[in-house]
Amino acid sequence: MADAIRRLVLAIDQGTTSSRAILFDAEGTIRGLAQRPIEPSYPHPGWVEQDAAGLWETTLAVTREVLEQTGTPASSLAAIGIANQRETTVLWNRRTGAPVAPAIVWQSRQSAPLVEAIARRRMTETYQRRTGLVPDAYFSATKIAWLLDRDPEMRRRAEAGEVLFGTVDSWLLWHLSGGQVHATDYTNASRTMLYDIRALDWAGDLLADLAIPRAMLPEVRDSSGVLFEADPSLLGGAVPVAGVAGDQQAALVGQVCFQPGEAKNTYGTGSFLLLHTGEEAQASSHRLLTTIASGIGGRIEYALEGAIFVTGAAVQWLRDGLGIIQEAAEVETLAASVPNSGGVVFVPALAGLGAPHWDQSARGTLLGITRGTTASHIARATLEAIALQVKEVLDAMHADSGVALAELRVDGGAAANDLLLQIQADILGVPVVRPRVVETTALGAAALAGLAVGVWKDRDDLRATWQEDRRFEPRLAASERDRLIATWQIGVERSRRWASDEVG
Numbered sequence: 379m380a381d382a383i384r385r386l387v388l389a390i391d392q393g394t395t396s397s398r399a400i401l402f403d404a405e406g407t408i409r410g411l412a413q414r415p416i417e418p419s420y421p422h423p424g425w426v427e428q429d430a431a432g433l434w435e436t437t438l439a440v441t442r443e444v445l446e447q448t449g450t451p452a453s454s455l456a457a458i459g460i461a462n463q464r465e466t467t468v469l470w471n472r473r474t475g476a477p478v479a480p481a482i483v484w485q486s487r488q489s490a491p492l493v494e495a496i497a498r499r500r501m502t503e504t505y506q507r508r509t510g511l512v513p514d515a516y517f518s519a520t521k522i523a524w525l526l527d528r529d530p531e532m533r534r535r536a537e538a539g540e541v542l543f544g545t546v547d548s549w550l551l552w553h554l555s556g557g558q559v560h561a562t563d564y565t566n567a568s569r570t571m572l573y574d575i576r577a578l579d580w581a582g583d584l585l586a587d588l589a590i591p592r593a594m595l596p597e598v599r600d601s602s603g604v605l606f607e608a609d610p611s612l613l614g615g616a617v618p619v620a621g622v623a624g625d626q627q628a629a630l631v632g633q634v635c636f637q638p639g640e641a642k643n644t645y646g647t648g649s650f651l652l653l654h655t656g657e658e659a660q661a662s663s664h665r666l667l668t669t670i671a672s673g674i675g676g677r678i679e680y681a682l683e684g685a686i687f688v689t690g691a692a693v694q695w696l697r698d699g700l701g702i703i704q705e706a707a708e709v710e711t712l713a714a715s716v717p718n719s720g721g722v723v724f725v726p727a728l729a730g731l732g733a734p735h736w737d738q739s740a741r742g743t744l745l746g747i748t749r750g751t752t753a754s755h756i757a758r759a760t761l762e763a764i765a766l767q768v769k770e771v772l773d774a775m776h777a778d779s780g781v782a783l784a785e786l787r788v789d790g791g792a793a794a795n796d797l798l799l800q801i802q803a804d805i806l807g808v809p810v811v812r813p814r815v816v817e818t819t820a821l822g823a824a825a826l827a828g829l830a831v832g833v834w835k836d837r838d839d840l841r842a843t844w845q846e847d848r849r850f851e852p853r854l855a856a857s858e859r860d861r862l863i864a865t866w867q868i869g870v871e872r873s874r875r876w877a878s879d880e881v882g
Contacts, residue, residue, distance in 0.1 A: 386450060387828045388617070389820035390437055390460045392546050393625065394418070394483065397436035399444040400820040404833050406843040408817065410450070412443035419480070424487035430468045430477035433546060434553045438612060445613065452615030458554070458608060459621030459827030461628035461819045462546040464569045467521040469532070469594075470549065472542050475557050478532060481546075482521040489520035492527075492588070496520075501587055508574045508581045510659060510668030512736070517571035518545060523588040539593035545570065547622050548596045554619055556609035562596040563622040564673035573598070575659055575670055578678065601627070602674040602826040621826030625819045626650045627671055630681060632822030633787040633813065634844045636837050641775070641783055642818070643768055645792035647694075648732070649686040651768065653775045653783070656680065664734045664774035674829065682778055684733035684771035689764045690792050692726035695742075696760060702753040710797045713757040721746040723869035724759040726767075727876075734774040735874065743873035746865075764792070765802040766866045772806065785809040785849075789818040796848075804854035805862065814845040 385404040391397075394416065401410040414436040419427045445452070465484035470477045482488070496502055496513050505513045515521070522543055526533040535541045544552065548562045567573040567580075572590065574581040580595055599605060601623045607616040623631065626644065630652045633642040638656040643649055652671065659668050659680045671681035690706070697703050703712060725731075727740035744756070772783055785808050792798055793812050803810040815821055825840050827833075834840040 385833050386455055387824040387833055388441065388444070388455050388458045389824040389827075390441060390458065390550065391625070391820040391823065392433060392437050392460070392462045392550060394463045394466075394485070397433065397440050398820065399437075399440040400817060400824070401444050401448055401450060402821065402824040404828070404843075406815055406821060406845075408815065410444045410448035412440040412447060414440050418483055422488070426483040426486040427480040428466070428483055430470070430481040430549060433481060434550060437550055438553075441613065452610075452613040452617050455617045456833050457604075457618045457620040457827035457831045459823035459825070460547050460550055460619070461623055461625045461823035462550070462566070464545065464566060464624035464626065465516060465518050466546050467518045467525070468544050468546065468549040469522070469525055469536075469541055470544075470552070472540055475552065478541055479525050482525070484516055486521070487515050489524040490515040492520040492523055496587070499587070505571060505584060508584060509571050510568065510575050510661075511571050512665055512667065513571065517569060519571035519584070519588055519590070522590050526590070536594045537591045541594055542596070543594045544596050547624070551605065551619065551622070554608045554612065555606045559606050560596045561599050561605060563599055563601040564670045564678060565601055565624045565627040566622070567598045568670040569624055575668065575680070600673040600676065602672070602830045604830055618831055619827075620830035621823055621828070623672065623822060623826055626652055626683065627669070627681070628820075628822030628826070629789060629818045630654065630671055630822065631825050632818030632820070633789065634837070634841045635787060636841070639781040639784055640787070641772070642787045642789065645689055645764070645788065645790035645798075647689070647691045649689040649764070649768060649790070651684045651686075651771050651775070652681045653772070653779065653781065654679065654681050655779050655781060660779045662774075662778045664778055665736050666733055666771070666774055666778060672826070674826070682775045684774065686767045686771060687729045687732040688726040689767065690790070691728065692724070692760050692763060693792070695726070695728060696757060700756075702756065707794075709757050709760065710795045712754050713761050714797050716752070716754040716758055719759040719762055720751060720755040721748070722751055722755045722759040723865055724756065724763045725869045725873040726760070726763050727873045731870070731874070733771050735870070737874050739875050739877040740873045741876040743869060743876075745869050745872060761795070761798045761801050762805070762862065762866075764798060765805045766863065768802060769805050769863065783808055785811055787811050787813065789813065789816050796850075799850045803850040803852045805859060807852050807856070807859060809852070810850040812847045814847040
């Protein structure tokens with residue numbers, strides 16, 4: 379029993395809307411969970427900020443809470459792993475550890491003019507080649523530059539190494555170490571738009587282009603490996619902090635997608651698809667992102683990533699905008715009441731189209747409506763739209779990588795919808811697999827930490843703990859699948875450039 383207790387791993391999952399702590403055992407089973415909400419602020423249209431101090435305070439609170447709930451002393455923990463919201467930018471005082479500005483959230487758009495200036499300087503292709511990213515205000519680089527540009531004194535202090543930058547993982551590591559460690563991991567570094575993902579170093583030409591001092595940047599470390607022991611005063615004992623990854627890469631690990639061709643999709647408000655591509659960074663010609671999947675034992679592996687803006691949010695719109703359902707979960711029953719969408723096509727470009735189109739002027743489009751169209755047909759078309767958007771991204775990934783998809787592993791809130799997953803399998807023509815433990819982001823953080831300290835011997839040992847809940851096999855005729863895809867493509871084309879063509 380004592381040996382089993384020492385094989386507990388604590389996962390910190392610091393997200394955009396909440397901070398959570400989840401305790402896992404060596405079988406990958408959840409032993410306890412604590413969660414506290416995070417409230418972003420919106421000081422101007424398009425700006426999204428968070429209280430950086432609150433990110434740390436809620437993280438510490440849930441960590442202590444889950445240990446207290448489960449009666450687990452710090453001495454019983456094998457390690458701590460961290461998964462975090464990516465790209466969110468924190469600047470803090472090296473001496474005091476206090477934030478010097480609000481955290482700028484990944485969704486925030488105040489630095490968009492700096493991205494436009496990158497294009498005017500004809501540096502877009504340089505950024506993409508170095509970082510694998512399409513320049514966008516989404517990433518950390520222009521957020522840092524925006525903060526420094528508006529405060530000359532902060533810039534001076536940053537150049538002197540007195541002000542530090544970090545994504546949320548770095549901010550948490552700093553506090554967990556008692557202000558002794560300024561570090562990040564390869565996956566989070568690869569999302570800053572400042573890190574050369576092939577040379578594995580901060581890109582000097584990009585730092586110079588945005589006038590960002592190297593002195594403020596963290597050291598880049600493996601995603602799995604002991605970084606330090608947490609300050610004993612925080613949890614009542616020293617615990618190795620041994621795993622770090624951005625949330626989507628952590629979910630890829632949590633789904634034990636370690637081989638080229640293995641992929642996961644997280645169905646949330648939008649969807650994030652990651653396809654493991656091995657030890658070579660695959661450049662994308664379809665405007666997907668090339669990102670670091672993990673750094674384990676000095677071995678760097680890569681993934682292609684595609685972001686879909688609206689998936690779960692389309693179901694929320696059926697609820698809040700149209701009022702045809704009262705709860706999001708009702709969409710499954712409503713859609714299942716008809717055998718098909720009755721010719722209705724819904725392109726949920728409610729916030730433009732993401733990968734692989736990247737059309738901000740696209741708008742939501744409902745086509746094929748007749749007198750016989752019902753709410754059930756619209757609900758069915760919504761689930762088909764979610765699955766068809768995933769199909770588009772996976773087709774782009776296949777074209778970029780040449781890697782064939784054998785199955786798709788899924789997680790996120792909408793992965794509980796059996797009808798959606800069956801439609802997804804039908805449209806992809808490959809099995810869709812839902813795991814028994816759907817907390818894959820936190821599980822991935824725990825896995826990275828546990829691998830570093832021997833809770834799991836190796837990836838095969840970790841893979842053996844992953845359990846399938848249900849497998850959805852494709853059963854739609856190829857001719858019907860092709861018809862759905864062809865009709866969808868027409869709908870997408872009708873939705874594109876709509877805002878740019880509007881009059882007035």
